[in-house]
Amino acid sequence: MESYQVERLKINYKTLEEFTKFHEYGLPELSMLDDLQANMIENDSLSPFYGIYRDGQLAARISLYRVDAKYDRYFHPAQDHYEIWKLEVLPQYRGQGLGQALVAYAKSLGLPIKTNARRRSDPFWVKMGFVPVHYDPARDRGESPYVWLPAGAELRD
Amino acid sequence: MESYQVERLKINYKTLEEFTKFHEYGLPELSMLDDLQANMIENDSLSPFYGIYRDGQLAARISLYRVDAKYDRYFHPAQDHYEIWKLEVLPQYRGQGLGQALVAYAKSLGLPIKTNARRRSDPFWVKMGFVPVHYDPARDRGESPYVWLPAGAELRD
Numbered sequence: 001m002e003s004y005q006v007e008r009l010k011i012n013y014k015t016l017e018e019f020t021k022f023h024e025y026g027l028p029e030l031s032m033l034d035d036l037q038a039n040m041i042e043n044d045s046l047s048p049f050y051g052i053y054r055d056g057q058l059a060a061r062i063s064l065y066r067v068d069a070k071y072d073r074y075f076h077p078a079q080d081h082y083e084i085w086k087l088e089v090l091p092q093y094r095g096q097g098l099g100q101a102l103v104a105y106a107k108s109l110g111l112p113i114k115t116n117a118r119r120r121s122d123p124f125w126v127k128m129g130f131v132p133v134h135y136d137p138a139r140d141r142g143e144s145p146y147v148w149l150p151a152g153a154e155l156r157d
Numbered sequence: 158m159e160s161y162q163v164e165r166l167k168i169n170y171k172t173l174e175e176f177t178k179f180h181e182y183g184l185p186e187l188s189m190l191d192d193l194q195a196n197m198i199e200n201d202s203l204s205p206f207y208g209i210y211r212d213g214q215l216a217a218r219i220s221l222y223r224v225d226a227k228y229d230r231y232f233h234p235a236q237d238h239y240e241i242w243k244l245e246v247l248p249q250y251r252g253q254g255l256g257q258a259l260v261a262y263a264k265s266l267g268l269p270i271k272t273n274a275r276r277r278s279d280p281f282w283v284k285m286g287f288v289p290v291h292y293d294p295a296r297d298r299g300e301s302p303y304v305w306l307p308a309g310a311e312l313r314d
Binding site for chain 1: 182205222274275277289298302
């Protein structure tokens, strides 16, 4: 597999323009644009997004949100972990391992990871070493949660 | 607009077979199947899903999860509300108002509703009378929350 450079994305007009090409575009992105326009955040502030550029454009992205231990509902003992959102590869760059490279980057951070396997993406997450949790309707509310556990981390019962 | 009959779906092998046709199929559905096979729930138990049948098959579905006031993070004062998940219409039945009928049914229950506007579905939710909330990264974690407020209900600041 080719190795790709994963970069933390900075919030600026160029990045926000790149984001408009992705299917998952909503309040998180609009909120960044509002904050930038209102000078509530500085240009080039760090975003929760990481990405891979190809041919001079953002080809794939992932949102890695660090969840504080006090909000942990998945691991034992409760601990800081990452939640993966908005993993998306532009259509013309699919099948080249970019999604895998982004998830490998997330795992390299060494904390447990929780994600929601949407739209029948379960085989992808299993290939990446994730496992399904026991579905709890009150906690998971329609999600299909998958987690990745680094050495020593355990699932909550 | 044609009027459609919205039915609460019962958990049985027929319903679970219908669910396999939908793109959003994951742990919630597999969990129902497991519970049924293990006799942990009775055949024809009530599910959190509602649907519309056309031509003898499930053509559209919605998951309406009732969230207890103590878990409310959106409304003021904190109150019981519904969370909409997995609103999906099979491709051959799109453009006929089935999605609108399911959301209208949810609104008829009289409680506030929260949903996540995914994949650029914002115009649909706006047409249905929903409004975007102010995005809060710690609460919303990458979602695009939209809410519907019945008379007298208010958003939390």
